[in-house]
Amino acid sequence: MQTWLALLMMLLGYAACTDSFDESLSVQPLQDGRVDVAFNFTIRDDSISPHTHLLPLQIVNLLAAPEFEIDELHLSLSTGRWDYDKWHYPAFADLGSSGAEVWLSPASDSSRDSWNTLVHRLSGLFCASLSTSDNTHHVVLDGKTWTHAQISSQLPCTENLTPFIALLPCKSAAGLGQLLNPHKLFDADYHSLALSVYKDDHGARIEIKIEAVFNPARNGQQRQYSTKALFDRAVSQHCDLADSSTVYFGLPPPPTEEDSKDVWVVLPEDHEGIVENNVLSVDLMSSKKPFGLALIWPFQETFTYPRSTIDPPIRVRRDQIAGPIEETFVMKIALDNTDDESVQVSYLQSIPWQVKPWLHTFQIHGNKSAVSHEHALAKLDKDPYTLHVNTTLQPHSQTVIECIYQRQFLKYTDYAPDIHRGIDIPPGFARFTQNDHSRVVYTTPMLVDLATPDFSMPYNVIIITSTVVALFFGSVYNILVREFKLIPKQEHKGKTD
Ligand SMILES: *[C@@H]1O[C@H](CO)[C@@H](O)[C@H](O)[C@H]1NC(C)=O
Ligand SMILES: *[C@@H]1O[C@H](CO)[C@@H](O)[C@H](O)[C@H]1NC(C)=O
Numbered sequence: 001m002q003t004w005l006a007l008l009m010m011l012l013g014y015a016a017c018t019d020s021f022d023e024s025l026s027v028q029p030l031q032d033g034r035v036d037v038a039f040n041f042t043i044r045d046d047s048i049s050p051h052t053h054l055l056p057l058q059i060v061n062l063l064a065a066p067e068f069e070i071d072e073l074h075l076s077l078s079t080g081r082w083d084y085d086k087w088h089y090p091a092f093a094d095l096g097s098s099g100a101e102v103w104l105s106p107a108s109d110s111s112r113d114s115w116n117t118l119v120h121r122l123s124g125l126f127c128a129s130l131s132t133s134d135n136t137h138h139v140v141l142d143g144k145t146w147t148h149a150q151i152s153s154q155l156p157c158t159e160n161l162t163p164f165i166a167l168l169p170c171k172s173a174a175g176l177g178q179l180l181n182p183h184k185l186f187d188a189d190y191h192s193l194a195l196s197v198y199k200d201d202h203g204a205r206i207e208i209k210i211e212a213v214f215n216p217a218r219n220g221q222q223r224q225y226s227t228k229a230l231f232d233r234a235v236s237q238h239c240d241l242a243d244s245s246t247v248y249f250g251l252p253p254p255p256t257e258e259d260s261k262d263v264w265v266v267l268p269e270d271h272e273g274i275v276e277n278n279v280l281s282v283d284l285m286s287s288k289k290p291f292g293l294a295l296i297w298p299f300q301e302t303f304t305y306p307r308s309t310i311d312p313p314i315r316v317r318r319d320q321i322a323g324p325i326e327e328t329f330v331m332k333i334a335l336d337n338t339d340d341e342s343v344q345v346s347y348l349q350s351i352p353w354q355v356k357p358w359l360h361t362f363q364i365h366g367n368k369s370a371v372s373h374e375h376a377l378a379k380l381d382k383d384p385y386t387l388h389v390n391t392t393l394q395p396h397s398q399t400v401i402e403c404i405y406q407r408q409f410l411k412y413t414d415y416a417p418d419i420h421r422g423i424d425i426p427p428g429f430a431r432f433t434q435n436d437h438s439r440v441v442y443t444t445p446m447l448v449d450l451a452t453p454d455f456s457m458p459y460n461v462i463i464i465t466s467t468v469v470a471l472f473f474g475s476v477y478n479i480l481v482r483e484f485k486l487i488p489k490q491e492h493k494g495k496t497d
C-alpha cells in the first residue's frame, strides 16, 4: 500500500513539475569578417523552492532569501569594445558594455545594507570583485525603480565562466554547454557573460546569456569558419533535460553574380538544418549526428577587411575635452540620428563623486525637441552623480550634451589604490526602441586623471628618518651598553728549561 502511495505521489509530483529549459546558439557572420556568437539558455519554473529540478540552487537561495527583495536582477561581465559601426547591435539588447554591471529592481533607499550583502553574494557566486559601495545609484526606468552599479575595471577571465556553466542543468557535459570552451571564448575580440533573473507571481525565469565576437581572419587570413574551429569542441550529445536545443547558423547575403569571391558553401552538405530567412536552423534534439557546421568561401584566397561601415541608426559618442581652467574638463556627449524617422532616446550615465559637475554650465544643443533631463546630485557623501536625459532626436540630426566637470582635490585617505592610472567613468548608454526592438548603445569607459599628491614622499621620509635613527641609536646604544674593562697585560714569563 505504502509503495503505491509513494509511487502515486511521485507521479503527481512529476506531473506538477512545470519547469522548462530551452537553449539556443546563434552564429551570425558580420560584414567585417568577424562572427557573432550568442548562447541563450533559459530556465523557467512555476515555483521557487529548494526542491527544484532545473533552477540552480544558488539562484533559488537568492530569490527565497527574505533580506533581498528581487523582482528583476541583471548581472553582466564584459571585456572589449562593441563596435556598433561595424557589427550592428548585439544579439542580446542589454549587452555591449565593458566591465561589470549590476541592475536590481525594485530599489529602495532603506535597503543599502541588503544591496551590499547581495553584491557580496554575487561576487562570491561569480568569482568577481563587485565592490560597488561607492558606485551605486538609483534610477527610474520604464516605471520601475532600479539600483544600478557599474565597475569598468572588473573584466572577466576564465574563472568567471565556470560559475555560469555551473548554473546550466547539463553543465558542460551535454548540449550546447559543451561548446563553452574558456580558451576560445576569452580569446575573442569582445565577450560578455550575463545573467538575468525575473521573478513574478508565476515563479521565476533565469536567462544565461553569453555572447562573443570571434575573428577567424586573424590567423590565416581566411574568412571561413566552422563551429569546430570556433570552439575547438563539438556537441556530441544533446542535453536530455532540455525542452528545446536549437542552433541558428546565420548565412551571409547571397553572392552577387559578378564576383565569384563572394560565393560561399555550408558544409557538410547533408546537414539536417532548415534554411529560412538566411538562417539555417538545426534542432539538436531530433538530430541523429554529432553537431558541426562550417561556412567556407571556396574562391577567396585571402580575406581583406572591408573599409565600409554600416551606419547604425543611433550613434553615441562621449569625449573628454580640456576645460577652461586646469582642474576642469568638458564631457561632450554627441547623439546622432542617421535614420529617416525621429527617435525617442533616453541617455543615462553615472559620474563618480570624485569629479563634480558644474550644473550652471550644463547645456543641450542641436536639433532636438521634447527634452527633459535630470542631473541627480549624490544623496550621500560619496554617492555618484546621475545624468539622465530624455530627448527626441530629429531625423538626420545631432544633439550634443555638454557640461563642465571639476576634478576634486581629495583627502589623503580617499585616494583609491593605483590612483595615478586615473579614475574610470563608467560607460554611459542610450536606450531607444527601433522596429519594436529595444536597443541599448553603450559608450566606451572614460579615464579621468585626478590631481594626485606624490605618494612616494611619506615613504621616502620614513626611510630616511628610520635610517638616521637606526644609525644614531645604534652608535649611542653601543656606547652606553658597552663595558670597557681593563685587562692587565699578562707578562709572559718565559721559562727556559
Ligand atoms: C532566448 O531564448 C528565450 C527562450 O527560448 C527566448 O524567449 C528569447 O527571445 C531568446 N533571446 C534572444 C535574444 O534570442
Ligand atoms: C525618461 O524616460 C523614461 C521612460 O522612457 C522615464 O522612466 C524617465 O523618468 C524619464 N526621465 C526623465 C528625466 O524625464
Ligand SMILES: *[C@@H]1O[C@H](CO)[C@@H](O)[C@H](O)[C@H]1NC(C)=O
Residues within 6 Å of the ligand: 366, 367, 396, 397, 398
Ligand atoms: C537644424 O535644422 C535646421 C533646419 O531645420 C538646419 O538648418 C540646421 O543645420 C540644423 N542644425 C543641426 C545642428 O543639425
